[in-house]
Amino acid sequence: MIKINNLTKIYHTPTREIVALEKVDLEVEKGEIFGIIGLSGAGKSTLVRCINMLEKPTEGSVIIDGTDITGLTSRELLSARQKIGMIFQHFNLLSSRTVFGNVAFPLEIAGLTGGKIKDRVGELLDLVGLSDRAGSHPSQLSGGQKQRVGIARALANRPKILLSDEATSALDPQTTGSILELLKDINRRFNLTILMIAHDMNVIKRACDRVAVIDRSRIVEVGKVIDIFSNPQTAVSRNFIGSVIDKEVPEHLLQCSNRQRPGTITRLIGVSFIGDSTGKPLISSMIKKFDVDANILYGNIDHIKDIPFGHLVLELTGEPGQVAGALDYLCGFGLEVEAIDSV
Ligand SMILES: Nc1ncnc2c1ncn2[C@@H]1O[C@H](COP(=O)(O)OP(=O)(O)O)[C@@H](O)[C@H]1O
Numbered sequence: 001m002i003k004i005n006n007l008t009k010i011y012h013t014p015t016r017e018i019v020a021l022e023k024v025d026l027e028v029e030k031g032e033i034f035g036i037i038g039l040s041g042a043g044k045s046t047l048v049r050c051i052n053m054l055e056k057p058t059e060g061s062v063i064i065d066g067t068d069i070t071g072l073t074s075r076e077l078l079s080a081r082q083k084i085g086m087i088f089q090h091f092n093l094l095s096s097r098t099v100f101g102n103v104a105f106p107l108e109i110a111g112l113t114g115g116k117i118k119d120r121v122g123e124l125l126d127l128v129g130l131s132d133r134a135g136s137h138p139s140q141l142s143g144g145q146k147q148r149v150g151i152a153r154a155l156a157n158r159p160k161i162l163l164s165d166e167a168t169s170a171l172d173p174q175t176t177g178s179i180l181e182l183l184k185d186i187n188r189r190f191n192l193t194i195l196m197i198a199h200d201m202n203v204i205k206r207a208c209d210r211v212a213v214i215d216r217s218r219i220v221e222v223g224k225v226i227d228i229f230s231n232p233q234t235a236v237s238r239n240f241i242g243s244v245i246d247k248e249v250p251e252h253l254l255q256c257s258n259r260q261r262p263g264t265i266t267r268l269i270g271v272s273f274i275g276d277s278t279g280k281p282l283i284s285s286m287i288k289k290f291d292v293d294a295n296i297l298y299g300n301i302d303h304i305k306d307i308p309f310g311h312l313v314l315e316l317t318g319e320p321g322q323v324a325g326a327l328d329y330l331c332g333f334g335l336e337v338e339a340i341d342s343v
């Protein structure tokens, strides 16, 4: 759906050159919610602005649905842009127009009139749950409602792609959740491809199928969100994940180890569960099968998009052969098992 090849963007300022993107390659499939995460200044907004050609890339190509949009004339670009909707952190609504007028705006530009506009705006406001606010002005709406208007406006011309540049960054966590649910619903209903920029890993975790991590103008890691959460390859990704999933075991828990029986050993292990295995009683079946004690020191279950993802810290005590057998047993279910420390 979107294919970016060797994209470089250099801004020329009077005093210096700023390399905002460097040799970026990226492919986004039709119908997926693809996240881009990076710190402020990493180049995220520049990337979305190159995708809808609000910025002209210095080098490289942006291919959308088979067409290289870097080669289009300005007229061709106008119609190509109608197939790309965009939502923003600060909503960018027209304050002098009502909710109806804001959503109607892109339809007027596309040449629709009268009843056609009225019908389409009605559908869109219904979709985002604002049918009763058509006559309000943006200043009379909450942040979440403003973003719903932004979403309705972005979808007006039935785009194939929705670009979201930090669309939830100005919202509180609860409103962020409801906007992300709306975007997921729209993605499923219309098979709309969504490219979602964020600096908060919670947003990625909640909504995205795949993610690219961008660091200082380069993409350093791309993969399924679940894979990056369970096995990050770069320090930048580990930092983002650390801000969401706390795998650090509090020091005082590490101190309270079992009193050992003679001939037994104790191992402290971290176990990560993904998907189906979170629902299975693997720990209790392990205890029945092997002569080990399992003391749960810490545990949590979270969701990555709609997939459950859990982490447990266990203290296993038993004869060395039994402990080793129990660990193999857990690994055999495809769980990620790591030794935290030998006590
Ligand atoms: N129009 C511009 N002119 C000059 N420099 C810019 C411009 N837009 C962005 N930059 C610079 O490019 C880099 C990437 O910016 P941006 O894409 O906005 O990052 P992000 O969205 O990840 O915070 C930053 O160093 C920023 O200062």
Ligand SMILES: [Mg+2]
Pocket (backbone or CB within 6 Å): 044, 045, 046, 166
């Ligand atoms: Mg930005």
